[in-house]
Amino acid sequence: xxxxxxxxxxxxxxxxxxxxxxxxxxxxxxxxxxxxxxxxxxxxxxxxxxxxxxxxxxxxxxxxxxxxxxxxxxxxxxxxxxxxxxxxxxxxxxxxxxxxx
Numbered sequence: 612x613x614x615x616x617x618x619x620x621x622x623x624x625x626x627x628x629x630x631x632x633x634x635x636x637x638x639x640x641x642x643x644x645x646x647x648x649x650x651x652x653x654x655x656x657x658x659x660x661x662x663x664x665x666x667x668x669x670x671x672x673x674x675x676x677x678x679x680x681x682x683x684x685x686x687x688x689x690x691x692x693x694x695x696x697x698x699x700x701x702x703x704x705x706x707x708x709x710x711x712x
Contacts, residue, residue: 673705
């Protein structure tokens with residue numbers, strides 16, 4: 612079966628192989644570093660919430676309101692059209708600019 616590499620000599624194929632290995636290695640290193648940073652972020656967030664139970668409770672309340680708002684918005688979309696203000700994010704009411712609208 613013919614493929615793009617059939618016209619290449621051994622050295623050209625070797626360069627492509629080396630290039631592919633380097634690219635894959637760089638991608639893996641990026642993903643590994645990204646995973647480490649995400650883990651650090653989660654640990655810091657957990658520590659912050661553990662040290663500030665009031666903040667944890669407030670965030671939980673906001674998240675629950677956001678979920679309820681999204682559910683109502685979905686019901687409105689499935690049922691009938693509602694005004695855009697009803698679809699506005701709960702977060703945006705407390706932190707303007709985060710809602711994306």
